[in-house]
C-alpha cells in the first residue's frame with residue numbers, strides 16, 4: 001500500500017483536539033440554551049398567541065428549516081456586516097446554530113403541547129390543582145415525555161451540526177482538526193480521531209439523556225402511541 | 240383415510256409447555272370444534288397445524304405433507320390448509336377482489352382471469368359478490384370476516400382452520416359469519432374451529448374436543464360431549480353455558 | 483468575470499443549484515437503494531447482520547456529516563483511489579442518507595402489524611412474496627411523508643460538500659462572493675434558491691404525513 005497510517009503526529013497535538021472538543025461543547029451548549037429558549041417562546045407563541053404571531057413564527061420556522069445551516073452561517077457571518085453588524089466567528093456560529101435549533105425545537109415542542117388534550121388540563125383544575133401545578137404535572141412532564149425522543153435526537157443533531165462552524169474558522173473541534181491536518185498532513189488519521197471524539201461525545205450525551213429521562217419520567221419509558229407517530233417524529237428533526 | 244393427522248405434538252414457548260402431546264385424527268368432511276379455557280392452547284394448536292408455530296415433538300400430516308420438529312415442506316402444507324383469524328387480517332391496501340386473488344395468482348400461478356373467476360365464485364358463496372371493489376375499511380366486521388373466509392377458500396384448501404372468528408364481532412354480526420361457516424360444513428369442507436359459541440359447536444360440529452392444560456382432555460360426538468361430560472373439568476367448563 | 487451582483491450572478495447561482503439538484507438526486511437514488519437493503523436486512527436478516535447494521539448506523543449517526551465527507555474524501559485517496567470531488571461528495575452523502583433513511587424505512591416496515599405477515603404466511607406466500615405484495619406496499623405508503631421530509635435534509639446536506647470544493651449552490655455562492663464582495667446579496671439569494679427547492683417538499687411531506695390511509699385515494 002502506498003500509504004501507511006501514522007497517528008503519532010496527530011497524537012502529539014492531542015491537546016488541541018481536546019481543546020477543540022471542549023470548545024464544541026461550549027459552543028453547542030450556548031446555542032442549545034438559546035435555541036431551546038427560542039423554541040419555548042416559539043411553541044407557546046404559536047399555540048397560545050394571536051394569529052399574526054403564529055404566522056410570523058411559522059415563517060421563521062419554515063425559513064430556517066428549509067435552508068442549509070451553512071448558508072445561514074454565511075449570511076450571518078459575511079452578510080450581516082453589510083448592514084452594519086459585525087460578529088466574531090464564534091458569535092456568528094452560536095447565533096446561527098441557535099436560530100436553526102430554535103426553528104426545529106419550536107415545532108417539536110409545539111407537537112408536545114398539542115398532544116395534551118384540553119380535557120386533561122380541565123381535569124387537573126377540577127381536582128383543585130393550582131394553574132402552576134397543572135402546568136407542571138399535567139402539561140410539561142407528559143408533553144416532554146412524548147417528545148423526549150425527538151427532542152434529544154434534535155440536540156444530538158445540533159451538537160454534530162455545530163461542526164459546520166469550522167467553515168468560518170470558529171474555534172471548535174472540526175476546525176481544530178482542520179488546523180492539525182494542515183500542519184501534519186495526516187488527513188485521514190486526523191479526521192478519524194476527530195470522528196472518534198464526536199462519537200464519544202454523542203454516546204456520552206445519549207447516556208445522559210437516558211438518565212435524565214429515567215429521573216424525569218421515573219417508572220415507565222415514554223409511551224409509544226404508535227410506531228408511525230414515531231416515524232413522523234424522527235423526520236421532524238434536522239439541521 | 241384421515242384428512243388431518245396430528246400425532247403427539249409438543250409445543251414450548253421458552254420453558255412453558257403449551258401443547259403436551261396432543262393427538263387428533265380428523266376425517267374427510269368432518270367438522271371438529273375445539274373448546275377450552277383461555278390459555279389452554281387452542282390457538283397454539285391451530286397455529287401449529289398451519290406451521291405458523293414450530294413444534295418441538297410429534298408430527299402433523301395433511302394431504303401427504305408432513306411437518307415435524309425439523310420443519311418440513313411448510314408451503315405445500317399451507318396450500319392445503321386455509322386459516323381464518325379472529326382479527327380478519329385482510330390486506331388493507333388491496334380491494335376485496337385483490338385480497339382474494341392474490342394467493343392463487345402468486346402462489347399457484349393461476350392466470351388473472353381464472354383467479355378472478357375463482358374469486359367471484361367464492362365471494363358469491365360468502366354472499367359478498369357485489370363487494371369485490373371495496374376496501375376493507377369500507378366493510379363491516381362481519382363482511383370483513385366473510386372476505387377472509389373467501390380469501391382462504393380461493394386456495395381450494397383441503398382443511399380449513401378457524402380461530403374464534405366471531406369473537407371480535409358485534410353480536411348482531413356473528414350470525415352471518417356462522418351461517419357462512421355452516422354452509423361450508425354442509426358443502427363437505429373439513430374444518431377445525433376454535434370457538435366460544437357452544438351452541439354453534441353443538442349444532443354444527445360432528446365432534447367436539449375439549450382442551451385443558453395443553454392436552455386433549457376429553458372428546459366425542461358433540462351432542463354426547465355436551466350432554467354427558469365425563470370429566471369434572473369439562474363439566475365445570477360448560478356448566479355456566481348450559482343455564 | 484462577474485464584478486457586481488446582478489442578473490448574471492443569479493444565473494451563475496442557478497447553474498450551481500442545478501448541481502445541487504443533481505447531487506441530491508444521485509444521493510437519494512444511491513442512498514435509497516442501500517437504505518432499502520439496510521432496512522430489510524435489519525428487520526429480516528440473521529441476527530449478526532442485524533447487529534452489524536445497527537452498530538454501523540449508530541456510529542455514522544454519531545458523526546457529523548462534514549467529518550464523514552472529509553473521511554471519504556481522504557479515505558479514498560488513502561486506498562489509492564483518486565476521484566474527482568463529485569465521487570467523494572456523492573459517496574459520503576450516500577452513506578449518510580443510507581443510515582438515516584434506512585432507519586426511517588425500517589420503522590415503516592415494523593409499523594405494519596405482525597398479523598399481516600401471518601395472514602400472508604398462512605396463504606402460503608413465500609417470504610419474498612409477503613414482502614412484495616403485502617408488507618412493502620403498505621410500508622411504502624406510510625413512508626412517503628417522512629421520505630419526502632428527509633429529501634429536504636438531503637438537499638440541505640449537499641451544501642456541506644462545498645467545503646471540499648465541489649461547486650454546487652453554496653460553493654457557487656462563495657465564489658460569487660469572492661468576485662463581487664456583496665455577501666449579503668449573494669447569500670440571501672442562495673438561501674432563497676434553497677428555500678424555493680425545499681419548501682414545496684416540506685409542504686408536500688406534511689400533507690403526506692397527514693394522509694395516513696393505507697389504501698389508495700379514489
Ligand SMILES: Nc1ncnc2c1ncn2[C@@H]1O[C@H](COP(=O)(O)OP(=O)(O)OP(=O)(O)O)[C@@H](O)[C@H]1O
Pocket residue numbers: 252257275276277278279280281282283284
Ligand atoms: N407467542 C407466544 N409466546 C409466549 N407464550 C405464548 C405465545 N402465544 C401463546 N402463549 C402462551 O401459550 C398458552 C396458550 O395460548 P393460546 O393462545 O394457545 O391459548 P388459547 O387456548 O387460544 O386461549 P384464548 O381462549 O385466550 O385464545 C398461554 O399460556 C399463552 O400465554
Ligand SMILES: [Mg+2]
Pocket residue numbers: 281282283402403
Ligand atoms: Mg386463542
